[in-house]
Amino acid sequence: MEDSLEFIPGGVTSPVGFQAGAVCAGIQGKTAGKPDLAILTSGLPVTAAAVFTTNRIQAAPVLLSRRRLQGGRVAAVVVNSGCANAFTGEPGLADAAEMAALAAERAGVSAAEVVAASTGLIGSRLPMESIRAAIPRIVLRREGGPELARALMTTDTVPKEAAVRVGGRFILGGAAKGSGMVHPDMATMLCLLTTDAAVSPDFLRAALRRAADLSFNMISIDGDTSTNDMVLLMANGGAGGETITAASRDAALFQEALDRLCIRLAKAVARDGEGATRLIEVIVKGAADGAEARRAARTIVASPLVKAAVHGNDPNWGRVVAALGRSGAAVEERRLSLYFGDVCLVKDGRVLPYDAGRAAGALGGDEVVITLEMGLGEGTATAWGCDLSAEYVAINSQYST
Amino acid sequence: MEDSLEFIPGGVTSPVGFQAGAVCAGIQGKTAGKPDLAILTSGLPVTAAAVFTTNRIQAAPVLLSRRRLQGGRVAAVVVNSGCANAFTGEPGLADAAEMAALAAERAGVSAAEVVAASTGLIGSRLPMESIRAAIPRIVLRREGGPELARALMTTDTVPKEAAVRVGGRFILGGAAKGSGMVHPDMATMLCLLTTDAAVSPDFLRAALRRAADLSFNMISIDGDTSTNDMVLLMANGGAGGETITAASRDAALFQEALDRLCIRLAKAVARDGEGATRLIEVIVKGAADGAEARRAARTIVASPLVKAAVHGNDPNWGRVVAALGRSGAAVEERRLSLYFGDVCLVKDGRVLPYDAGRAAGALGGDEVVITLEMGLGEGTATAWGCDLSAEYVAINSQYST
Numbered sequence: 038m039e040d041s042l043e044f045i046p047g048g049v050t051s052p053v054g055f056q057a058g059a060v061c062a063g064i065q066g067k068t069a070g071k072p073d074l075a076i077l078t079s080g081l082p083v084t085a086a087a088v089f090t091t092n093r094i095q096a097a098p099v100l101l102s103r104r105r106l107q108g109g110r111v112a113a114v115v116v117n118s119g120c121a122n123a124f125t126g127e128p129g130l131a132d133a134a135e136m137a138a139l140a141a142e143r144a145g146v147s148a149a150e151v152v153a154a155s156t157g158l159i160g161s162r163l164p165m166e167s168i169r170a171a172i173p174r175i176v177l178r179r180e181g182g183p184e185l186a187r188a189l190m191t192t193d194t195v196p197k198e199a200a201v202r203v204g205g206r207f208i209l210g211g212a213a214k215g216s217g218m219v220h221p222d223m224a225t226m227l228c229l230l231t232t233d234a235a236v237s238p239d240f241l242r243a244a245l246r247r248a249a250d251l252s253f254n255m256i257s258i259d260g261d262t263s264t265n266d267m268v269l270l271m272a273n274g275g276a277g278g279e280t281i282t283a284a285s286r287d288a289a290l291f292q293e294a295l296d297r298l299c300i301r302l303a304k305a306v307a308r309d310g311e312g313a314t315r316l317i318e319v320i321v322k323g324a325a326d327g328a329e330a331r332r333a334a335r336t337i338v339a340s341p342l343v344k345a346a347v348h349g350n351d352p353n354w355g356r357v358v359a360a361l362g363r364s365g366a367a368v369e370e371r372r373l374s375l376y377f378g379d380v381c382l383v384k385d386g387r388v389l390p391y392d393a394g395r396a397a398g399a400l401g402g403d404e405v406v407i408t409l410e411m412g413l414g415e416g417t418a419t420a421w422g423c424d425l426s427a428e429y430v431a432i433n434s435q436y437s438t
Numbered sequence: 439m440e441d442s443l444e445f446i447p448g449g450v451t452s453p454v455g456f457q458a459g460a461v462c463a464g465i466q467g468k469t470a471g472k473p474d475l476a477i478l479t480s481g482l483p484v485t486a487a488a489v490f491t492t493n494r495i496q497a498a499p500v501l502l503s504r505r506r507l508q509g510g511r512v513a514a515v516v517v518n519s520g521c522a523n524a525f526t527g528e529p530g531l532a533d534a535a536e537m538a539a540l541a542a543e544r545a546g547v548s549a550a551e552v553v554a555a556s557t558g559l560i561g562s563r564l565p566m567e568s569i570r571a572a573i574p575r576i577v578l579r580r581e582g583g584p585e586l587a588r589a590l591m592t593t594d595t596v597p598k599e600a601a602v603r604v605g606g607r608f609i610l611g612g613a614a615k616g617s618g619m620v621h622p623d624m625a626t627m628l629c630l631l632t633t634d635a636a637v638s639p640d641f642l643r644a645a646l647r648r649a650a651d652l653s654f655n656m657i658s659i660d661g662d663t664s665t666n667d668m669v670l671l672m673a674n675g676g677a678g679g680e681t682i683t684a685a686s687r688d689a690a691l692f693q694e695a696l697d698r699l700c701i702r703l704a705k706a707v708a709r710d711g712e713g714a715t716r717l718i719e720v721i722v723k724g725a726a727d728g729a730e731a732r733r734a735a736r737t738i739v740a741s742p743l744v745k746a747a748v749h750g751n752d753p754n755w756g757r758v759v760a761a762l763g764r765s766g767a768a769v770e771e772r773r774l775s776l777y778f779g780d781v782c783l784v785k786d787g788r789v790l791p792y793d794a795g796r797a798a799g800a801l802g803g804d805e806v807v808i809t810l811e812m813g814l815g816e817g818t819a820t821a822w823g824c825d826l827s828a829e830y831v832a833i834n835s836q837y838s839t
Contacts, residue, residue, distance in 0.1 A: 093764070124756060124759050359495060368494045427832065433742070
């Protein structure tokens with residue numbers, strides 16, 4: 038079917054016309070052997086849009102990329118893990134610019150059309166000698182998507198990539214990283230997205246912002262947010278077809294494909310939260326409005342007490358109610374219903390007797406769904422996060438040393 | 439010296455005219471033997487003020503006490519641990535009122551002048567039969583302060599009480615509980631305060647609000663806030679002397695004594711955070727204004743990544759900077775200086791080489807002090823919290839079951 042959306046194996050190089058490659062530059066001392074430096078390129082400047090962290094401390098690559106994105110066209114992105122190049126001042130900005138220039142040379146594009154992204158430790162300079170030696174060794178190819186996804190990883194335990202095909206018309210692909218310092222209200226991690234659809238710059242920006250709001254801005258791992266977060270979407274038009282604008286018949290279709298791709302990647306990030314053993318999905322229905330639903334869902338999924346209860350299979354629903362109450366969303370106790378999986382614990386404000394085994398079972402799977410029906414209006418939202426384990430503490434007690 | 443402030447051993451019954459008593463009512467199944475139900479009384483109605491949780495879900499005792507405080511006079515407070523009596527609807531309100539009536543009878547005061555406080559599991563009804571049997575067994579006495587402090591405890595590992603004497607003039611005493619669901623911007627836990635100073639109702643309210651803003655509203659354990667939090671201050675005038683009003687020569691002295699008492703109790707709560715092994719103090723100086731300083735200090739002390747780094751003696755100062763950046767406070771990298779203890783890691787935006795051993799040592803003590811100088815204005819604030827340990831997760835994975 039012409040309009041069908043279908044997830045296919047693949048990632049950033051699944052849309053036609055994109056190439057990627059990665060190399061181990063030794064930036065991540067600990068994980069030597071894994072690639073940690075990568076380039077993604079469309080070979081020529083294409084329409085691009087991005088959303089960035091709202092943190093007031095912005096890493097050098099964020100400052101550089103934000104400036105270069107103003108033109109709305111990007112030919113390549115160079116990305117490294119192991120060093121955030123954040124809080125590095127003017128020298129850090131020069132490093133980011135040099136890294137972009139080296140990548141431009143490798144990809145055969147103009148330096149001014151290359152953006153950069155970094156993730157890792159804050160406050161250290163990039164090891165530029167290693168990077169100068171490594172970039173020329175990067176081989177750009179159609180099959181390079183998976184190695185780029187691996188190069189993004191820091192404390193991630195699995196690479197995160199996905200691709201969706203829309204009928205025979207166009208493809209969207211993406212790769213993401215993120216497993217600590219992840220929280221709503223930000224472009225919460227690194228994510229590179231590509232498509233071979235032709236899309237107008239204005240619509241591309243609007244579509245990306247909407248998709249990020251439904252996906253990356255609805256996940257939380259630990260309430261912290263990074264200095265480096267960035268979601269970049271490049272559209273090269275390689276699939277042919279008319280340029281999609283907000284007024285196009287295909288606008289809704291493109292938006293839906295992008296939403297679903299971003300949600301899939303965001304859930305992969307949440308599921309791979311540092312120390313996580315399961316994905317938590319919080320669905321809020323019937324809030325006074327959409328903004329209140331979002332606020333409620335995000336506050337609950339970010340609550341350390343809720344996360345720890347899920348980790349322990351403890352159906353302590355009172356913590357969900359307490360988090361809801363402090364979210365700022367309007368609540369009426371006697372209208373509230375609450376479910377763990379399909380086990381109803383509260384119905385219209387009344388606490389129901391429940392089978393403790395079934396309730397604990399609803400928390401025990403790989404994916405835990407907590408649903409609230411607030412009975413106040415039409416606002417709905419879904420947020421994703423993960424449980425809180427002792428392993429999270431272990432990982433984060435020993436990161437820099 | 440007439441105006442000297444001096445901490446003395448004691449608590450809520452240190453000021454003249456207050457009596458307390460506690461009993462084990464078996465509300466906390468797990469910790470049987472420990473008192474879990476207590477009364478504090480001044481024997482007759484006295485001037486009182488309180489601050490309550492800002493959570494939209496408010497426990498029955500909060501609703502009851504808020505209403506009764508409108509009169510500005512309280513004769514006694516009854517408090518239990520082990521059951522929050524929250525999300526219990528009308529029946530829960532009736533339970534709170536009955537508990538207050540039983541306490542009134544025991545204390546020989548009017549039921550309408552008794553307030554109630556509860557802490558523990560959300561969503562369960564109070565075991566009223568046990569409470570009816572237990573309250574008449576409570577012995578009210580001058581020496582009852584310590585057992586009241588113990589009765590407040592849930593996951594607290596130590597009772598928290600303090601008293602401060604102002605010259606020979608008057609005494610302030612207090613007891614607090616709180617070790618989970620503690621976060622800024624709320625009256626963050628249960629705290630009962632007493633004084634034998636005579637204080638006007640208006641000034642008592644203003645003084646309590648100011649002291650709470652400097653103390654309980656500046657601590658964070660896990661970012662969660664409770665449905666039950668309440669700080670109550672009763673002033674019986676038993677020490678004699680003129681009534682202190684905002685215009686009195688003694689107003690500043692009373693305020694300072696109250697501030698210091700509240701800060702001492704708030705720090706005791708932060709230090710006893712669930713699973714905590716040390717107290718973290720974050721001092722922000724030179725912020726654009728006081729509100730930004732508060733926001734910055736509270737965001738940093740609440741950051742799970744900062745807390746985990748301190749736990750691991752890991753001088754990962756980049757996490758402090760990242761938390762500062764997302765706090766919303768204005769930041770200029772090149773004006774920022776940062777210290778762990780007396781080890782300077784960043785000076786005017788430049789990252790300094792540091793002795794890793796000394797920096798780790800600064801994180802290793804019982805009290806860790808993180809200082810930021812922002813170089814933007816006159817705003818200063820101090821916030822307190824605790825490190826994040828695997829024990830926090832263990833405690834909160836197994837609370838209700």
